Amino acid sequence: MTAFRDLHAEDALGGLLILPNAWDGGSAALMRSLGAKAIATTSAGVAWALGWPDGDALPVGRVAQATRDVVRAAQGLPVSVDFEGGYSDDPAEVAAAARTLVEAGAQGINIEDGGGAAELLAAKIAAIRAAVGGELFINARCDVWLRGVGEAEGRVAEAARRGAIYRAAGADGLFAPGLTDEAGIADLVRATDLPLNLLAYPGLPEAATLERLGVRRLSAGSGIVGAALGRAAALTRGFLQDGRSAPLMEGALGWGELNDLMPATD
Numbered sequence: 001m002t003a004f005r006d007l008h009a010e011d012a013l014g015g016l017l018i019l020p021n022a023w024d025g026g027s028a029a030l031m032r033s034l035g036a037k038a039i040a041t042t043s044a045g046v047a048w049a050l051g052w053p054d055g056d057a058l059p060v061g062r063v064a065q066a067t068r069d070v071v072r073a074a075q076g077l078p079v080s081v082d083f084e085g086g087y088s089d090d091p092a093e094v095a096a097a098a099r100t101l102v103e104a105g106a107q108g109i110n111i112e113d114g115g116g117a118a119e120l121l122a123a124k125i126a127a128i129r130a131a132v133g134g135e136l137f138i139n140a141r142c143d144v145w146l147r148g149v150g151e152a153e154g155r156v157a158e159a160a161r162r163g164a165i166y167r168a169a170g171a172d173g174l175f176a177p178g179l180t181d182e183a184g185i186a187d188l189v190r191a192t193d194l195p196l197n198l199l200a201y202p203g204l205p206e207a208a209t210l211e212r213l214g215v216r217r218l219s220a221g222s223g224i225v226g227a228a229l230g231r232a233a234a235l236t237r238g239f240l241q242d243g244r245s246a247p248l249m250e251g252a253l254g255w256g257e258l259n260d261l262m263p264a265t266d
Contacts, residue, residue, distance in 0.1 A: 139217075
């Protein structure tokens with residue numbers, strides 16, 4: 001289980017790791033076919049695909065099954081799972097849930113602090129590490145930007161403080177969604193010893209700039225699934241109004257092309 005970890009190294013072949021985020025096996029197969037180096041899941045997309053809301057609501061068993069589906073469709077590509085907050089505030093329960101994802105084939109997880117106390121997430125990370133060993137890549141998500149924690153000018157320092165706590169607990173990466181300004185990104189890269197992961201977000205610099213600043217990973221998050229569902233909503237709305245077939249074919253992938261992407265066996 002070293003392939004996914006190696007993709008985060010400063011001297012990694014190919015530079016910045018750009019991760020599209022799948023929401024089911026089919027989207028994972030599509031992303032694999034388009035040249036993704038690894039597949040991450042989006043908790044929001046997985047939940048929506050299964051008819052649940054995002055936000056630690058999806059039962060762990062459904063998360064594990066979705067992980068198995070994505071791992072199967074990824075056909076050997078490393079898979080990282082968005083684990084939200086671990087689906088519990090009890091570190092032992094979180095560790096047990098993480099073990100099921102490793103058994104399902106995950107090589108990495110994201111786990112978030114939700115802007116709450118860093119010590120709680122650190123306890124969860126330590127419990128996961130004790131339960132599954134050192135091979136799982138644990139990406140600690142710091143939500144001070146998404147949740148608006150503290151004054152804006154102090155968020156880089158707060159993220160660095162949290163990152164140090166998470167690293168001591170066993171985290172391998174720091175995820176700072178919502179951080180977009182170049183100066184803040186450069187400051188956080190300098191202030192943390194962990195590979196920095198950012199989220200595709202309005203105002204975020206392009207990939208080449210992020211790589212120059214020292215960012216190691218860029219995630220699409222729920223952006224792709226949100227765009228796909230937005231297109232599905234527009235098509236459905238139009239079809240309900242007039243029943244026209246032609247718009248459904250515009251930009252669509254063919255049945256055979258899509259069918260050929262899907263693995264026929266385990």
